[in-house]
Amino acid sequence: KQEVTQIPAALSVPEGENLVLNCSFTDSAIYNLQWFRQDPGKGLTSLLLIQSSQREQTSGRLNASLDKSSGRSTLYIAASQPGDSATYLCAVRVTEYGNKLVFGAGTILRVKS
Amino acid sequence: EAQVTQNPRYLITVTGKKLTVTCSQNMNHEYMSWYRQDPGLGLRQIYYSMNVEVTDKGDVPEGYKVSRKEKRNFPLILESPSPNQTSLYFCASSWGRGPSRLNTEAFFGQGTRLTVV
Numbered sequence A: 001k002q003e004v005t006q007i008p009a010a011l012s013v014p015e016g017e018n019l020v021l022n023c024s025f026t027d028s029a030i031y032n033l034q035w036f037r038q039d040p041g042k043g044l045t046s047l048l049l050i051q052s053s054q055r056e057q058t059s060g061r062l063n064a065s066l067d068k069s070s071g072r073s074t075l076y077i078a079a080s081q082p083g084d085s086a087t088y089l090c091a092v093r094v095t096e097y098g099n100k101l102v103f104g105a106g107t108i109l110r111v112k113s
Numbered sequence B: 001e002a003q004v005t006q007n008p009r010y011l012i013t014v015t016g017k018k019l020t021v022t023c024s025q026n027m028n029h030e031y032m033s034w035y036r037q038d039p040g041l042g043l044r045q046i047y048y049s050m051n052v053e054v055t056d057k058g059d060v061p062e063g064y065k066v067s068r069k070e071k072r073n074f075p076l077i078l079e080s081p082s083p084n085q086t087s088l089y090f091c092a093s094s095w096g097r098g099p100s101r102l103n104t105e106a107f108f109g110q111g112t113r114l115t116v117v
Helices: none
Strands: A004-007 A010-014 A019-025 A030-038 A044-051 A056-059 A062-067 A072-077 A086-094 A101-103 A107-112 B004-007 B010-013 B019-025 B031-038 B042-051 B054-057 B076-078 B087-094 B112-116
Touching: A004 A086, A010 A019, A019 A030, A019 A086, A019 A107, A030 A062, A030 A072, A044 A056, A044 A062, A044 A072, A072 A086, A101 B031, A101 B042, B004 B087, B010 B019, B019 B031, B019 B087, B019 B112
Parallel strands: A010 A107, B010 B112
Antiparallel strands: A004 A019, A019 A072, A030 A044, A030 A086, A056 A062, A062 A072, A086 A101, A086 A107, B004 B019, B019 B076, B031 B042, B031 B087, B042 B054, B087 B112
């Protein structure tokens, strides 16, 4: 059974700092990995999608990497801003179990001004 | 604009009163699913549908029903809601049917916060 773990569970950093969020998964049989952002009480906003054959994806100040063989992904946020404060969720789409998304518990990020 | 639309956004109801949460997508996606999000438990899949008239149970299907009569719509039905179904619900859609199409982005609705008293 696929399990996804995100470390750290919470992170508080001063504005301007570069930071890394970690995601690990137990089964390398995935189609893709997707990073989401969730603001309190709100929906999920897709940030980056990495296909299983890719190593990384970039969007603005965000860069996500994927090492499928070791079951790891990182989300790098450059020059963090208070507006980046949110919960960041990592999810893998599995090749079995109805091809569902399996989510980690998330990292709560607070960027202090 | 590509989107997944859920309604209602907020709902307070009483135990046992049947309710339906609607979900509609405008991307012609084959794959649709429902998740619930609970503190400490994260997001868990309730039901999914690979295409019209094809549905199957996810991880936590008890107390829920779904139907997929049209490609764009995937309503979630609670026949007799109970307080343990108080949660934040999300509908999602994406391409499906084959590895190349499963390698695409999943889109989520804005969520429905349900309270059952």
